[in-house]
Amino acid sequence: MQRIGVFICWCGSNIAATVDVQKVAEVMKSEPGVVYSADYQYMCSENGQQLIKQAIKEHNLTGIVVGSCSPRMHEATFRKTAEAAGLNPYMVEIANIREHCSWIHKDMDEATEKAIILVRTAIAKVKLNAPLMAGESPVVKRALVIGGGIAGIQAALDIADAGFEVDIVEKNATIGGRMAQLDKTFPTLDCSACILTPKMVDCAQHEKIDILSYSEVEEVKGFVGNFSVKIRRKARYVDETKCTGCKICMEKCPSKKGLNSFNMDLNTRPAIHIPFAQAIPNVAVIDPEQCIKLKTGKCGICQKFCGAGAIDYEQKDTFIEREYGAIVVATGYKPINLDAFNEYGYNDNKDVITSLELERLMNAAGPTNGVLLRPSDGEHPKVITFIQCVGSRDSSGCGKPYCSKICCMYTAKHAMLIREKYPDTEVHVFYIDVRTPGKNYDEFYRRAVEQYGVDYIKGMVGKVYNENGKLMVQGSNLIDNEQITIESDLVVLAAAIEPEPSVRKVATLLTASIDTNNFLTESHAKLRPVESPTAGVYLAGVCQGPKDIPETVSQASACAAKVIGLLAKDKLKTNPCVAIPDESMCNGCSQCANVCAYGAITYENKEFRLGGGKTEIRRVACVNPAVCQGCGACTVTCPSGAMDLKGFSSKQIMSEVEAICKK
Amino acid sequence: MQEVTTEKKEFTPNIVAFCCNWCSYAGADLAGSSRLTYPANVKIIRVPCSCRVNPMFVLKAFQQGADGVILCGCHPGDCHYVTGNYYTRRRMALLFSFLNYMGIEKERTRVEWVSAAEGARFSAVMNDFVKTVTELGENKRLTDLRVKEGE
Numbered sequence: 050m051q052r053i054g055v056f057i058c059w060c061g062s063n064i065a066a067t068v069d070v071q072k073v074a075e076v077m078k079s080e081p082g083v084v085y086s087a088d089y090q091y092m093c094s095e096n097g098q099q100l101i102k103q104a105i106k107e108h109n110l111t112g113i114v115v116g117s118c119s120p121r122m123h124e125a126t127f128r129k130t131a132e133a134a135g136l137n138p139y140m141v142e143i144a145n146i147r148e149h150c151s152w153i154h155k156d157m158d159e160a161t162e163k164a165i166i167l168v169r170t171a172i173a174k175v176k177l178n179a180p181l182m183a184g185e186s187p188v189v190k191r192a193l194v195i196g197g198g199i200a201g202i203q204a205a206l207d208i209a210d211a212g213f214e215v216d217i218v219e220k221n222a223t224i225g226g227r228m229a230q231l232d233k234t235f236p237t238l239d240c241s242a243c244i245l246t247p248k249m250v251d252c253a254q255h256e257k258i259d260i261l262s263y264s265e266v267e268e269v270k271g272f273v274g275n276f277s278v279k280i281r282r283k284a285r286y287v288d289e290t291k292c293t294g295c296k297i298c299m300e301k302c303p304s305k306k307g308l309n310s311f312n313m314d315l316n317t318r319p320a321i322h323i324p325f326a327q328a329i330p331n332v333a334v335i336d337p338e339q340c341i342k343l344k345t346g347k348c349g350i351c352q353k354f355c356g357a358g359a360i361d362y363e364q365k366d367t368f369i370e371r372e373y374g375a376i377v378v379a380t381g382y383k384p385i386n387l388d389a390f391n392e393y394g395y396n397d398n399k400d401v402i403t404s405l406e407l408e409r410l411m412n413a414a415g416p417t418n419g420v421l422l423r424p425s426d427g428e429h430p431k432v433i434t435f436i437q438c439v440g441s442r443d444s445s446g447c448g449k450p451y452c453s454k455i456c457c458m459y460t461a462k463h464a465m466l467i468r469e470k471y472p473d474t475e476v477h478v479f480y481i482d483v484r485t486p487g488k489n490y491d492e493f494y495r496r497a498v499e500q501y502g503v504d505y506i507k508g509m510v511g512k513v514y515n516e517n518g519k520l521m522v523q524g525s526n527l528i529d530n531e532q533i534t535i536e537s538d539l540v541v542l543a544a545a546i547e548p549e550p551s552v553r554k555v556a557t558l559l560t561a562s563i564d565t566n567n568f569l570t571e572s573h574a575k576l577r578p579v580e581s582p583t584a585g586v587y588l589a590g591v592c593q594g595p596k597d598i599p600e601t602v603s604q605a606s607a608c609a610a611k612v613i614g615l616l617a618k619d620k621l622k623t624n625p626c627v628a629i630p631d632e633s634m635c636n637g638c639s640q641c642a643n644v645c646a647y648g649a650i651t652y653e654n655k656e657f658r659l660g661g662g663k664t665e666i667r668r669v670a671c672v673n674p675a676v677c678q679g680c681g682a683c684t685v686t687c688p689s690g691a692m693d694l695k696g697f698s699s700k701q702i703m704s705e706v707e708a709i710c711k712k
Numbered sequence: 713m714q715e716v717t718t719e720k721k722e723f724t725p726n727i728v729a730f731c732c733n734w735c736s737y738a739g740a741d742l743a744g745s746s747r748l749t750y751p752a753n754v755k756i757i758r759v760p761c762s763c764r765v766n767p768m769f770v771l772k773a774f775q776q777g778a779d780g781v782i783l784c785g786c787h788p789g790d791c792h793y794v795t796g797n798y799y800t801r802r803r804m805a806l807l808f809s810f811l812n813y814m815g816i817e818k819e820r821t822r823v824e825w826v827s828a829a830e831g832a833r834f835s836a837v838m839n840d841f842v843k844t845v846t847e848l849g850e851n852k853r854l855t856d857l858r859v860k861e862g863e
Contacts, residue, residue, distance in 0.1 A: 119741045120758065121733075145756070148744025153835075154752045163752045170755070560792050562734065564829030582734055582828065583792065626760070646794040680793035681764030685803065697760055703772055709728055709755045710776030 051176045054085040054110040055168060056101055058092035058117035060147055065090075067151040069161040073116060076165055082176055084108050093123050098130045105134035112140040112175040116168045118147040122573075137180035139625065139696060144171035166709060173708040177701045181625035186675050188274040188621055189374040192612050193218065195266055195555055198226020199598060200379035200590030200605040202248050207609030208377075209257035213616045216259045216371065217252065218266055218280055220551060223328035224249055226381050230311065230405065232412040232419075234598055235462045236493035242327060242414070249329040262330055265551075267368065269376075269558040270647075272678060273585030274621045276373045284364040286335035286343070287321070291359035294323060294331035298351035298360070307339040309416070313406045315424065316416035321351045321360075326414060333359075375585050375612040376559060378569060379605065380552040382591035384544040385440045389447040392512040393436060393542055399425040400520055401513060401540045404435075404459055411466060421471065423539055430474065430538035433467060434522045435460050436510045437480040440545035449545045449566060454595035456543035457484045461497040463541065468501040477504045477535055479524050487597075506533070513540055552592050561586050568594050579607045587611050626696030627677035628684060630670040633657070634691035637668030641683035641692055649676035650683060725779035725845040727754045729838070730769070732762045734792035735827045736784030742831030743838075750838035754782075761785065762823070763796035767807045770821070774811075774854040780820045780845035784834070787825040797825070815853040819844050 055077040059065035074088040085108045089097045092115055104110060113136070115127050120143035128138035146164040154160040192208050194201045197219030205215045217224060228234075229249075231241035252258050261280060268279035302319035309318040311325050320339040323331060335343065335351075342348040342362055352360040384403055387395040395401045400423050402410070413419035423430050437456055440448030457480070464476045483505065485491040497503045510524035522535045548567040556563040561581040562570035569588050572580040579587050589605040590596065596604065615621075630641075632655065642650040653671050656664050670692070681694045693699055731737040737758050743750070759765055762785030773781045783804060785797040804823045812818040822841055826834045 119737075119744070121738060121741060145741075145758075148741040149756055150752075152744040152747055153749045155749070156752075159752045163755070166755060170757070557789055560790075560794055562738075562786075562792075562828045563790060564827060570828050582738070644795075644799060646796070678793060680761040680796045681759065682761065682793065682796050682799055685763060685766045685799070694760070694764060697764055699766060699768070702757060702759065702764075702766075702769055705757045706728060706769055706772045706778075707776055709757070710726060710773055710778050 051082050052084045052109055052111045053082045053172055053175060054101070054104050054108060054113045055080075055083055055087070055172065056092055056104075056113065056115045057086070057088040057146075057168070058097070058115065059088060059090045060118060061090060064117070064147050064151040067154060067157055067160040068146055068164045069157060072161055073146075073164050073168060077168060077172070080169065080172055083172065085110065092117050093126055098126075101127070101130050102134035105131065105136050110136065112136075112142070112178055114142050114144055114168060114171040114175050116144040116146045116164065116171070119143070119145045119149070139181035140175065140178050142171040142175040142178065144168040170705045170708040173704040174701045177698065177704055179695070181695055183622040183625045184674050185620040186274055186623050188616060188618050189276070189372045190214065190616050191216070191371070191373050192375045192377065192616065193276070193278055193371070193373040194377045194379060196226070196379035196381055196590070196592070197221075197224030197260065197262065198379060198381045198590060199228040199245060199248075200381065200601045201226070201377065202252055203602050203605035204377045204379060204589050204609045204612070205258050206248065206251055206255065207606050208612050208616075209255050211609070211613040212257070213613065214257050214259070216261055216373075218264050219260065219262045220265050221324065222263045222285060222332070222334040223324045223330070224252065224260060224262060225325075225327075225329065228598060229325065229327075230313070230408060230412075232408050232415075233462060233466060235458045236487070236489045238462070238466075246327040249327065253329045260330060263334060266555060266558060274374050274615070276376060276585065277370060278373055278376075279368055279370050282367045282369060284366050285332070286337070286340070286360065286362055286364045287333045288359045288361055288364075289330060289332050291357045292332040293357050293359075294333070295356070296323060296333075297354050297356070298333055299323065301350050301354045303348065303350060304339050304341050307336055312409045312416045313403070315406060315409055375587065375615050377587045377589055377608050377612060378552070378555060378559070378561065378581070378592050379589040380549045380555055380592045382546040382595075383549050385449065385547050387439065387542065387544055390439055390542075393439065393510065393540070394513045394515065394520070395542060398513070398515055398520060398540075399423075400430075400538065401542065403542050403544045404456065404463065405544075407463055407541050411463070421467065428538070429471065432475045432535065432537045433477070433539045433541065434520075434535050434537040435464065435476070435478040435541045435543065436522070437478065437543045439542040441543070442481065443545070449547060451566060451595065452484065453543075453545045454484075455546070455597045458487075458490060458493065458597065460541075460543055461485075461494045461503075464503040465497045465501045468503060475504070477506060477537075479506050479508055479510050479522070481507075481509060487599075546591065546595055548592050559583055559586050568592065579604055579611060585615065623675055624679055625674070626679045626694065627674045628672045628679065628681070628692055628694050630672060631691045631693065632669045634689050635669040636689055637670065638688065640686050640688060641670055644682045644686045646680070646682070647676050647678055649673045649678075723846060723849060724751070724753050725842060725850070726777060727780045727782065727842060727845060728773040728778045729754050729756045730759050730762065730765045730781075730783045731756050732785045732792070732797075733758055733760050735786035735790065735825075736762075736834065738828035739784070739826040739830045739834040742828065743834040746831045748831055748835035750835045751842045754838050754842060761791065761793045761796035762800040763793070765800065767803060770807060771854070774816060774851060775856045777851075777855055779848075779851045780822075780841060782822045782824060782837075782841055784824050784826045784837070787827055790827065816851060817848055819848055820851060
């Protein structure tokens, strides 16, 4: 006979304000099987846990139910408590009477009644719980970082410095990411390249880091501690081991009209190219869409001139498979497509540009060698108008509902840099709100206004149109309550940022949660901000939410700390809630193995006694508990009902259904 | 039976919701922490994946007097267990059409995809489902009469 203890938490007033916790605890005393029931202000506190431990010992409890917050919050806590008192940790069930009850219901009677049912349901389940033992699995002491921007670079360096092997998989031909495209960085106006490229070089030279550029993750198998990842190494048509980065091929290539994506398509580059001067690896890549040799078979000039003999037109994509213990996702962002924002004339006017394009126009290594010139006629713009929140904080459906977070600061930076370099330039900024939380951020913005005389106009822009070669920016000035039109030479749009689209594929491969805006979901918004709910997967940078460089670097280092903590372990405890076949009922039909996404089920011929001294040999299912992830697909598929799931057995769930429906 | 119906003032349905641990249960948690209300007659059972829900559990719920059953899982393609929710979708499509044939209206059964970030959607889905089932009234099909007698 089970001896159940029930512990109802007040959670301060979080539960107690809408659920009569004392009544719930009182009612539970007369439930069959319950030998102890109590309530306490904070069950998760030291004292609360002590109360549980004491009750387990004093009343010889065989199972406990904690009526508290979500099991996703404190199940692990209470399992540890039970274990400390000598009870198997899997003899604990949580009744979620906070998130699923007190917080969503207002009527005390109604909420109390529901709480009673939820606790009863948990009691019904725990009575059928069985003690479970976690198995162990080894940890592969190597980490994978997906994305070679500043987030990936920082995470990789920190992990490698702790002594673990790290591979960076970067889909582009070089690491560096968005930060490599930036000119200066706020709020200190450091030159972006000056602080980034040394880190890129550190990655290249670090004996523990392997950079797999121009590569993509194709397949992910396994689980925390034991991921097996297939990586596509895209054909760059240049032998990475031979190329010396001399750039002669770039000079000689006759096909020079490819759009330079590193410069935001503002100028052109040859078919064979190195993305930028400080690229890591400093190895050329051929754009097959543009290369004459690859398209027509005639040309081959780069091969002729390559002294290192690195050009290989026959190169094909190759695949490598590697094992990892942990994976960091750092896939970054891109500015949104502005087709839906026709009112700003981005597609019709060359002189309406995005902030990232301006970044390239102001960069000494950019298409204009750092001289700010209008894309249309190469003239110095005299009046520049910035438009903020283009697609950010936009719930109309055209843009993104969230704040892109970085635009206020980089626009202040741009405005300041322009006024510094070209003091005769007029700079206007249309904004909805200026948001500058962060160390030295507001001071930075104030400098733009007070010291550099940037004209900030509170109001939104209705449209931008071309009149006699001038860009007319028509908007409202909400402070003076008037409609204004500013005749401008250059218009800069602070386009919203969104996660790099490839993150969707990565999320699917890793079975990592993703939200409606394609940001990866963290395990807990406050307490586990760098972990994905999928064990062993960590999130760094904008793939998790909009953030600037300082935040990205902090998050990347936090990821690294988590990864190091994981890789430092020799063995991990596995989830004991796995499938288990009842061999006496199994007829070896193979249906369970067909639905298993992990290949955890195999078949064995086993001998069974039939009685009367007779035996028979039958084929039966065997589950590998280290591989099974405990989804339960096989349990429902099994035609003879031989498969069950530990911790979520059919009997347990049926008893929960019964408890809920009991009138 | 006559007595029972006259006694009842307002019908509130009893709803069993099966939520997968990774998306929908977390979505329900988010609805809670965002204080997005839905009726108290929705009671959630946590399962690792929506594909853990055996048609038997749904039948059991109706047999025991549930008025509606809803399964929530990760969006197609986002299943934590890669393919689990696809099995759910197929299994339940079959089961629900059988149930409909037996007189348990198809509006009483539902499969919905709710991600961990969709607290608002969870609440909206539950509000809508409760409203639909309330309009249909009490479910009498399949109910084990012995359960009623115990009242």
